[in-house]
Each structure stands twice: as structure tokens, then as C-alpha cells.
Amino acid sequence: MKITALSSLRQVAAVVAKALGGAGIRAVLTGGACATIYSGGEYQSEDLDLILQSSPTQKALDQAMAKAGFVRHGDSYDHPDTQFFVEFPRGPLSIGSDLSVKPAELPIRGVRVVLLSATDSCRDRLAAFYHWNDRQSLRAAVAVAVRHPVDLARIRSWSAREGADRGFEEFVEEVRTARAA
Secondary structure, eight states: OOOOTTOOHHHHHHHHHHHHHHTTOOEEEEHHHHHHHHTTTSSOOSEEEEEESSOOOHHHHHHHHHHTTOEEETTEEEOTTOSOEEEOOOOOOOBTTBOOOOOEEEEETTEEEEEOOHHHHHHHHHHHHHHHOOHHHHHHHHHHHHHSOOOHHHHHHHHHHTTOHHHHHHHHHHHHHHHHO
16 A cells, blocks of 8 residues: 555555554554544544554654655654655643543554544544634534444543533534534
8 A cells, every 4th residue: 555645544544554563663543633534534634643652763763654655854754645744742642631541443454553442532632622622623523423433421521520511511512413414
């Protein structure tokens, strides 16, 4: 599988996951890229954020990404044939103050991509809504919840711990409205 100008974010995620896995580097796809995948593209991110679960050297990471056609520029990796870029934000893997995030796996073109679950993708986008009043992130969380089963009880209790009961109620109302449309 090769990245081209027509490659979707899903395809780029698979290429990157294969390159990292081949180098023994474990990473979890997070952020807006997960919302893009789970929303069926209704929400569109231009970057792939991966939280490392292993401790590769910078050289090993650069080499693995080069096998996928990416070149490091500062803190991000760019590919000449796609607008999508890759970043490796500092861990640990968490959503808001919750450090007990359990990654999911999604097969994409025969490659096992490790990423946030649909529920955690919602929580991740809701964290941006709760803490920065990012309405686009609220819309992304709604798009995920409309297309995939999510654990609303878990999202509710996490939202309460984040001090965002009112934000959660707005999310639930937006999901109801979107499902009725």
C-alpha cells in the first residue's frame, strides 16, 4: 500500500501503523484522526496524532516514518503526496484527567491500527469542547456517537469528573437531534 494524493486519512493511518509496527514501535492513534475514521469522514482532520506506547529513539522513529514516505520537519512528519501529516504528542495516553484509556484495534486494508475506541474518541473530542468551548469538537463527538455505539454511562460519569455535566447534556441533546434528522 502506497500513499498517493488520493489516499484517505484511513489509508494513511494504515500505512503509518504498518511502518511503525514493522519497526517494533507501538503507538495509539488519537485525536481528530479517530473522529475522522469513526464519523465516516463527516469530521475531517488533517493530522494524525499518535501517542507512543514504546520508547524508540528519534532515529528509529525517523527511519520507520521514512519507510512510509514521511520526512520529519520539527515536531511533525510530512509526506510529499498527501496533505495529512503525523505528530507524536507527549504521553501518557489519557483523555482529560482519565489515565485508564484502553486502546481498540481496527483492521484497515489488512493492517491492525491501534486507536481510541468510539467511546473514547467521543470523550477526546468532548474534552476539547468542555475545556476550550470548541464547537467543532462537539460536532465531531456527535458524528461519532450517531454512527457507532458509545457507552453513554461512561461518558456521563467521566464528564461529571471533568466538571462538565452541562456540556454532557448538550452533547446528548445534539445526538438526539442528529439521530432524529
